């Protein structure tokens with residue numbers, strides 16, 4: 001990693017490690033982040049960064065006003081943990097039974113606090129303002145959209161937003177970047193088919209909802225295979241079918257539950273619309289009553305080209321060209337950061353957290369997941385340099 005005055009600061013590195021261990025030891029579940037938020041707010045106050053606590057005490061927004069009237073850059077970290085019993089055996093393992101930072105949000109929170117500390121030390125030279133978004137509930141109901149609704153992108157108006165996720169597929173000192181579409185939008189759907197029960201030997205007296213369900217399942221697969229370009233990535237999965245009680249009776253009710261994943265808003269509207277229309281029209285053609293309930297989840301995460309170019313340039317400078325990996329495919333998983341990318345030019349990237357030279361380590365959401373803490377300083381260096389680079393842009397450029 002490229003060194004400068006503050007990355008060589010051994011005290012900062014030690015502070016990052018101890019901050020991360022404190023957060024790791026005291027994880028908060030989604031929607032119960034009050035203790036973590038209180039810890040963050042106290043740290044920001046120590047740094048003399050004014051902050052506001054939002055979403056019933058679960059979220060913190062800090063605002064660091066620089067000297068110039070340049071752009072406003074938002075940096076986001078998710079702060080919640082998972083309902084997992086930790087099995088790492090670490091001396092600083094979780095002290096909350098059944099709750100663990102198994103997705104690295106302890107590292108994200110620490111990196112953002114570290115960036116806040118470094119940037120607050122430069123406040124007299126900053127050509128603009130930096131906002132620090134500590135976001136709850138990434139692992140459950142989502143917090144980004146609720147923070148945006150609570151006004152975090154205004155007063156002052158935010159021009160750009162940056163976020164990162166640690167990724168054990170990469171070694172410490174490596175960065176994964178993806179231009180454009182990065183994570184999918186997710187929608188859930190329930191299809192309830194109502195027909196008429198009868199003895200299995202007298203199907204003509206009933207209306208068989210299992211046969212209707214089979215037709216709907218088949219027809220839905222044609223949305224992807226025949227109506228979406230083979231160059232686009234889209235998924236319609238039905239993961240659960242429930243209907244009937246015994247083998248010799250016509251099922252009067254069958255329910256299908258599934259998910260849809262798409263990579264942009266246009267595709268999302270098209271595929272969710274087609275799933276609804278096909279289910280309803282197949283049902284109609286077979287005389288059954290069909291009710292479709294579409295439950296929207298996270299939006300698509302799409303990196304802005306101009307912000308991506310800044311982040312890519314900084315990454316090459318900070319970790320070296322050979323350590324920047326351009327991911328050629330988007331992921332059909334989801335990320336709550338999506339809502340920032342839909343509102344402002346934004347960029348999300350992956351930060352390596354695996355000890356160099358080791359085999360692929362335990363993955364995220366595993367009870368034995370841990371990180372190489374050297375990634376913390378790399379994360380701080382990248383977010384500080386990204387912020388400084390974006391602050392040199394003119395507003396809205």
Ligand SMILES: [Zn+2]
Nearest residue numbers: 103139364365
């Ligand atoms: Zn996660």
Ligand SMILES: [Zn+2]
Nearest residue numbers: 103104105165
């Ligand atoms: Zn995560």
